[in-house]
Amino acid sequence: MLGAITSVIDGKPEAARSALICLLAEGHLLIEDVPGVGKTMLARALAASIDAAVRRIQFTPDLLPGDVTGVSAFNPIEREFEFKPGAVFANIVIADEINRSSPKTQSALLEAMEERQVTVDGHTHLVPHPFLVVATQNPLEMEGTYALPEAQRDRFTMRISMGYPDARAETLMLRQRETVNPLESVRPVVTTHEVAELIVAARHIHVAPAIEEYTVSLAQATRAHPDLKLGASPRATLQLVRAAKVAAALEGRSFVIPDD
Incomplete structure (x- = not known):
């Protein structure tokens, strides 16, 4: 997958x-x-390397929460409401320029990201497994952007910056x-079933009490540091351990070390 x-x-x-x-690390x-x-090229390359359902959502100021999660629509033939799934029902969801939509629409992803489900009109619908949201955003200084809610930022395991390529690249x-x-030459190298097996294998990486x-x-140090307004949450601690397990597995180890 890394090669692809x-x-x-x-x-x-x-x-x-x-x-x-x-x-x-889920x-x-x-x-x-x-x-x-x-940013988007990285998300699309990851999606192309997996034989999975992929949806891309272009976040704009007029995007509605129902466009993301889905809506209940009346079926005149059956004479009842039926659920029309939104773009979030995929294995990999590419949320492009997520901070160009309103906070209300951004928050439509909260339940799906944390609980792997979406609730519409009192009915719960599970999203596919595995499930990954890859969101891109422009710096807040850019015109027409909205800051992500803290509750949503906390649901992202990592926030990375691409940076400019060096001269050679x-x-x-x-x-x-x-x-x-180059995306046209990328072919899926794993299936969703194989990814699920890799996730299970990563869960069994040993983490010593130390x-x-x-x-x-x-995590405690970030909460007590005077220069930080808000420290790491317990969710962040859990995600750090999960990411460390995967990092150890990628290095071929069955146990986590501090460098992970």
């Missing part, structure tokens, strides 16, 4: 690795950077992409 992603994203191996860790990824550095991009789109205490001490 890095064949599209030149010179950004850490960004590709972070995306894979979020997927296998988390979500937020990519924040200026326009044109490959940018020159290579000019040569390779003049006549062909590592657990170290993780908690890190």
Whole structure:
């Protein structure tokens, strides 16, 4: 999977690795950077490497919550309301420029991201498994953006920045992409069933009590630091351990070390 992603994203191996860790840790990824550095390309490359249901949502100021989660529509033939699933019902949801929509629409993803389900008109509908939200956003200083609610930011396992490519990678991009789109050559290398098995395997990576205490001490330190307005939540502590397990698995280890 890493090979498929890095064949599209030149010179950004850490960004590709972070995306894979979020997927296998059952988390979500937020990519924040200026326009044109490959945020959406990274999300699409990850999606293309998996034989899974993929939906892309272009967040705009007029996007409604029902467009994301789905709505109940009246069926005149059956004479009853039936649920029409929204774009969130996919294995990988690409939320492009998420901070260009209103906070109300942004919050439509909250339940799906945390509980893997959507409730509409009192009825609960499960989203597919595995489930990953890869959201991109422009810096808040950009015109026409809305800050993500703190409750939603807390549901993202990682927030990364792509950064500009180095001179070598940018020159290579000019040569390779003049006549062909690298995404067209990416083929699925795993199925959703195989991804689910990898997730289960990552859960069984051993975490020693000393590592657990170290993780908690890190979270506690952020809550007591005078320069931080808001420290890490218990959810963040849990996600840190899950990500560390996946990082250990990617290194071929059956146990977590502090460097993970």
